[in-house]
Amino acid sequence: MENFFDKFPSPHPFDVQERISNGFREPYDLSKESRLIFPEKLNKSFKIKTALIIGSGHTEGIYHALRNPDITYTCIDISKKAIDASIKDANRLKLKNCTFIHANFLDFNKESSFDVIYSRNVFQYFPDAVEAFKKCFNLLSDDGAILCTLASAYLYEDIDYIRDVVLELGYSYNNSDDINEVINFITGLSGAHPSKLRAFNNDKILDEKDFISRFMSPVHNSFSIDDLFSTIDASGLFFQSWYNNNLYYPSALLRKESSKHPSFYDRINKLDLLKKWDAICRLLRASNDRYSHTFCLRKKKELEFYDLKLLNKNSSFASIRPYQVIKEIQGRSGYYAASSNYLKKLSEGEFKFLNYIKKPKTLDSFFKEKISNINSSDKKNIIQALNEASIIYLYE
Known part of the structure; x- marks a missing residue:
């Protein structure tokens, strides 16, 4: 995957400082959302001191270092181009609180633990996400938090469905003729084909780099609710909460009263919690905010589903x-x-x-x-x- 991300970084590079000045914020912004991440009763001495960013790319390490100058960041990425660009950017901005390391996460070792670990849109590119989460468990302090984003199967299964065919036929992201053939093939599918719909954004075909990232990545896994919680359970970690509850709850998305389906809301709201979340994701899978699941994991059982306990x-x-x-x-x-x-x-x-x-x-x-x-x-x-x-x- 190193060569893939050298050619097709995700996200594409941008001027982080300018975006921040224009109001851009990443999920789980430590300077404003630390109590969202750590909602339990805290000691007066509690302070986030260290954070690990897995798959920091061209921008994520720079973003967090700028937003939180009192936190020390260790940023790793499999792409040497991304690491070299981040080092150059950090030097230009005179950032002293971030270190950038070119490494495969599974080969990364550190004797000390981290208070926070970020892994945003990274572990879907690992053959086994459970192995990656277990590695996180070992690197995380006992009271720390893992802030994670994973690809959602409710949207990506339409993409993965055809991507598997593309890879089986031997098409490569390294070959321009192959890229053109795949674009022509997928955009030539029948109008209602779900894979074709995922190749467009607002009726315009995706930028070529975005298209390749979706349809020609050598490895990509996506997660349903069942997949996600099976993975978390196998890792020994505990799910604390979603970043956006409003993607999962009927009360945030459905009308409680409707003349066309008067009992529908009550029926879905009475489901067990995970079945309820799965049902909502299935119903609303066509919307473009369904690309990913963003959530917080902890090491302690008592913090599981903690927002519901509160x-x-x-x-x-x-x-x-x-x-x-x-x-x-x-x-x-x-x-x-x-x-x-x-x-x-x-x-x-x-x-x-x-x-x-x-x-x-x-x-x-x-x-x-x-x-x-x-x-x-x-x-x-x-x-x-x-x-x-x-x-x-x-x-x-």
Whole structure:
């Protein structure tokens, strides 16, 4: 894969400093979202000191080093071109808190452990993701967190379905004639063919580099909910939470009442948790925000599904998620919560609760507070709905 990523880096290089100044933020931004990552009760001395970035590419190590100058980053990548470019960029920006290493992650060794490990869109290129997660387990401090993104089977199985045929026929990303043939073949499939649809973005064919990355990568695995949790279980790690709950919960995506299918919402919402998440992903697999799963893993069993446990602790604090905007929209009634890829119309109770926690407050204080037009019986439902929409988060 080294040669592949030398030729087709992911993401493509960009001016990180300029993007940050224009408001660009990566998921799990340590400077703003540390309590989202570490929601448990923390010692006063708690501090994130070290982080490992696996597959740092041309940009990720530079991004985090710029955003968090007090954290020391070790950045590794299989692509020497990416490492050399990052070193050059770090020197230009006079960054002193990041080290770049050309290495295969499975061959990487370090005596000390890391407080945070990032692995974003990397382990799908490993033949065995379980092996990679076990390696992470050994490199992670006992109280640390793994922040991971993996390709979603709900979108990528349409791509992998045809990519397997392309590879079986011997087509290579190193051969320009092969690339042209594959592009012509896939774009020439019937209009409704799901693999063909994945070769386009807004009715325009993908940039050639993006096309090759999708359809001609020598190794690529994608994960359904069942695949993902089987992989996590086999690694010895524990799933703490999604970065975007609003990709997985019926309350964030479906109408509770519909004349066309009046019982549908209740039926899907009553499913067991993993079946519920799987059902939502299957229903909405056509949307372009289904490329990946982004989530947090921990080493301790007591932190498993921790955001759900915090819902049942009245001592938990509720806070509005960073980068959320609460606003009115011209031509529409009411108030909306908006983030980069999600918009939700707020009920009156939700809007009042968000006003109430402009500064974080405990759930207990909200349950005791008398707020006009909010019934006590509705308060827990309001908190749960806003958490499932990733508009708020909870911590101790």
